[in-house]
Amino acid sequence: MITKKIIIAGISILLIATGCKTKDVKMSVQNKESVPENKAVVYQVFTRLFGNKNTTNKPWGTIEENGVGKFNDFTDKALHEIKDLGVTHIWYTGVPHHAVIRDYTAIGVSNDDPEVVKGRAGSPYAVKDYYNVNPDLAVNPAKRLEEFEALIKRTHKANLKVIIDIVPNHIARKYEGKNNPKGVKDFGADDDVTVEYKRDNNFYYIPNTPFQLPDGDKPLNGESNPLIDGKFDENPAKWTGNGSRMAKPDKNDWYETVKVNYGIRPDGTKDFPELPAGFDKLSAKDHFEFWKDKNVPNSWIKFRDIALYWTAKGVDGFRYDMAEMVPYEFWSYMNSAIKNVNPDAFLMAEVYNPKEYRNYIHLGKMDYLYDKVETYDKLKDIIQGKTPPDGLSYIQSGLQDIDIHMLKFLDNHDEQRLASPEFAGSPEKGKPMMVVSAMITSAPIMIYFGQEVGEAGNENGGFGSHSRTSIFDYVGVPNHQRWMNDGAFDGGKLSKSEKDLRDFYKRLLSFSGKSSGVMGQFQDLQEVNRHAGLGYDPNHLYSFVRWSDNQKLIVITNFSSDASNTFELKIPADIINKWNLKDGSYTLKDQIYQKSSTQLVVNNGEGKATVTIHPLESFIYQLN
Incomplete structure (x- = not known):
């Protein structure tokens, strides 16, 4: 999730990239506890779109009209072909059960109000139940967790690691933990709703004031639905996911979510133990030992337990949405707990403020951060003819001490597709950008499914706009579908130029992933x-x-x-x-x-x- 302006504990922060001006860089890994022998290659896939064979692409179309992919579409053959690209990790995006406009009451899931859901298929970053998975993704929704567990096993059989999302900053407005393990209470179950803030409340409140829907958005594009009535029952109102304290958020706020309280008081001060000086030099094990006897906010415990639940099921790592909106002390607490169970866990995060990179790496114990506002943005400017390439060296110099932590990418679910007219304009123009991204750094390289066959994101899914493959609606992904070839996963319907492009990606990723x-x-x-x-x-x-x-x-x-x-x-x-x-x-x-x-x-x-x-x-x- 990306925004130019965010609100942390009510304080508005602009995210600004900076660079420095030295030229020669020797990679420093002195603060990396275990330097990998080879570069990791991450394949991000939007799980509900990957296996969809339907090519209708009606705006705001239903599952019946536009289709949807399933866990089972990731066959042994599909996983083998992904692995053969040079991939080491698959990030299955949109797996946790999030709010969705579809009737699953037969399996005990309540219907979601379209007025607080974006699109028909819903945002994967408005999680409704962290202890289960999206029922859309299962052949048998009642057995959806078992189907995902089987996918984890198939992925491991293909010698690939599994990454899923955790979104600690916010959850769906209608969160319902129907699958909580024994002894786990729902978010907000014990909150004191008469006050704006209390350390162990899971949410921030606007006491004595009901929530009001924002003006401007038209749920389901105006389609009739029994739950569309101009209101959503939430009293008192909670702070919105991006930090808005308005009972009636703006339509550009993350109104479908509520912000989680991590013990940051409304004035921005911290209401929890802080890490002692020098902990930026210490290991995850030292961080784990530090937190063992500390009293921490309830939300910390809840999310740690969620992460450990999925780790126990075989998930090998997590991608953390908008990590900088959550204090790095919490990340120290949770990441060190994960590393205590799985020292090789792959932990990557969205952090867009370069001034905070080192805090989240060294104090928050993140393995990898997005290199978005520096390398990605510079490459975009270069390919659009706005600037010469020299600045890449200045950026690399400025990141030299944390180079191995700065994951590179050119395409993901939040960004305009690399091949779109709004970005590079053609998949071929992405080739030099991809070579630089893969070779300039020791950090992992990530690609987004369809990128390797030139997907341009031209489809209008409904909510949002083209140039990004929709994450809110049921759509097909045309170039990817030609590679998928009705489930053969052999590229049988690709054009020659698309086959050549995939061959280029395979050669580049395979070489960079094995290069010393x-x-x-x-x-x-x-x-x-x-x-x-x-x-x-x-x-x-x-x-x-x-x-x-x-x-x-x-x-x-x-x-x-x-x-x-x-x-x-x-x-x-x-x-x-x-x-x-x-x-x-x-x-x-x-x-x-x-x-x-x-x-x-x-x-x-x-x-x-x-x-x-x-x-x-x-x-x-x-x-x-």
Whole structure:
């Protein structure tokens, strides 16, 4: 979930990206407790859309009209093909049971009011019951949890790890824990609703004031529904998910959700134990020991238990929605508890304020944060011709101490599709961006299902707008459906260009996921070549080196969609020295397609290589 302005404990915060201006970067992993041997590759899939074969795509269409995918659509064959892309982890988005406009009263689930649900299929970030899964995703909704458990087993059988969402900042307005384990009370069950705030209340309240629906939105696009009556019974009103304290939130607020109270008083001060100085240098185990005897707010305990419940079922990690809206002390408490059970758990989070990155990594014990407001936004500006690529090196320099924690992506459920006219304009323009994203960092790389076959998000699902594949409605995903080929998962209906694109992703992800060089050091080549006067076009080309003890890589990419470039690439003396190269000639062979090669000629301790690169082409040259 992304917004330009959020409200934390009633305080409005603008999220602003910053950068710094050094050029040479040596990756630092001194604060990473266990550095992975290889780069992780995350495949995000919107679970209810993945297996949908229906191509109707009627705006606001029902399941009967537009179809829906199921857990069972992730067959052994489908999982094998995902794994074959070079993927190590699957993030099954939208698994926890969230509010949805469909009658499941036969299995004991109450109907949701369309006036506090976005779209027909509902937002996956308005969770209604954390101890069960979305009934839409099951062939037999009454057995939905068993069907998901079977999917976890199939995923592990394919040698893939399972990630699901946890959304601690907010829950659905009509949360009903129908499947709580013994002894677990519902959110708000013991709250004192006569006061705005109490530490162990699960919510913030507006005492003596009923909730009012926002003006402006038209539920179900004006369709008749027995629950659409201009009101929603909530008295007293609760704060809205994005922090709004209005009993009548704005239509742009997250009105379908309520904010969870973590012991942050309305004035922004903390009402819980704080971590002692120096805990940013300590391990998750130390954090776990610290919290063992501490009295913490009730909401902390509830979400820790939710995470451990899913961990016990075999879930290997979590993606945390809008993590910066929850205090990092809570993350220390919960993440250290998860790591105590599964030291290899994969914990990634949305944090969009660069000034807070290190707090959430070192104090909150996050493994990975989205590198959205810096690398992603810079790449988007580059491909749209707004800026040259040089800024990528400044960003990388500024992130050098936390490089391994900054997960890269170009496509996800919140963002405009990479291939959409509003972003890159074509899937081919995504190729140089993807090479840089995969190779510039030791952190994981993530792709969104359909990205690898050029999905552009052109469909109007209903709620929201095109350019993003709808997360609120039942839709089909055309390019992905051509790859799915009616359940054969063999790409049988893809065009040649779509097949070629998927082949590119497979080659890139498989190489980056196994490369020791990409897990090593980074140094920019941009500055030295900008001033070398050897034909290098710094307005469209970007180059850098990555290396380990046993692998030396030179990465060059061309962001221009219409200009080829022939130039002499200069490798400065300090890199030649670090690589222990003597004067002479060395073969450089491209690792993406294994076809292109050139010679690195070292003379008097400096290197040069003649390169011809075509529009949107990239090379990952390995020194042989």
